[in-house]
Amino acid sequence: MTDYNKPIPDPDPYTSGPFWEGAKEGKLMLPRCEDCNRVHWYPRILCPFCYSRSISWFEASGEGTLYSFAVQQRAFAPGWAEEGPYVTCFIDLNEGDRMFGVLLDVDVSKPEDIFAKIGSKVSIEFVKANDDVHVPYWKLAS
Numbered sequence: 001m002t003d004y005n006k007p008i009p010d011p012d013p014y015t016s017g018p019f020w021e022g023a024k025e026g027k028l029m030l031p032r033c034e035d036c037n038r039v040h041w042y043p044r045i046l047c048p049f050c051y052s053r054s055i056s057w058f059e060a061s062g063e064g065t066l067y068s069f070a071v072q073q074r075a076f077a078p079g080w081a082e083e084g085p086y087v088t089c090f091i092d093l094n095e096g097d098r099m100f101g102v103l104l105d106v107d108v109s110k111p112e113d114i115f116a117k118i119g120s121k122v123s124i125e126f127v128k129a130n131d132d133v134h135v136p137y138w139k140l141a142s
């Protein structure tokens, strides 16, 4: 049993299975189109750039840069409501495309300090929600 108290994603093996399998091992797996060679996020059956169905997965660096953020003052989902305020973010992945997430270990009372970190390097960290799901979070690289 885990003490993870937030909503847990329900992995879809047909679109995001490799992502969740990698997450269990602390690896960020990303989909790449075999025809146009572009990385896309979120996972889907068709390449969003050229509509190819030839998608393969690779282990990414798990690193990126902070593109934007928002301090969430209120949340209604279980777990988040008790934890707020917290910081959501968009991360420009090193390998391409942009991922939404939660930024940990920042001072929500000083958003100007977080703003000053836009463009800074971040790295992914997976938190075990249960035996099948490890949820990605982001941290500023030290």
Ligand SMILES: [Zn+2]
Binding pocket: 033, 034, 035, 036, 037, 038, 047, 048, 049, 050, 051, 052
């Ligand atoms: Zn493509």
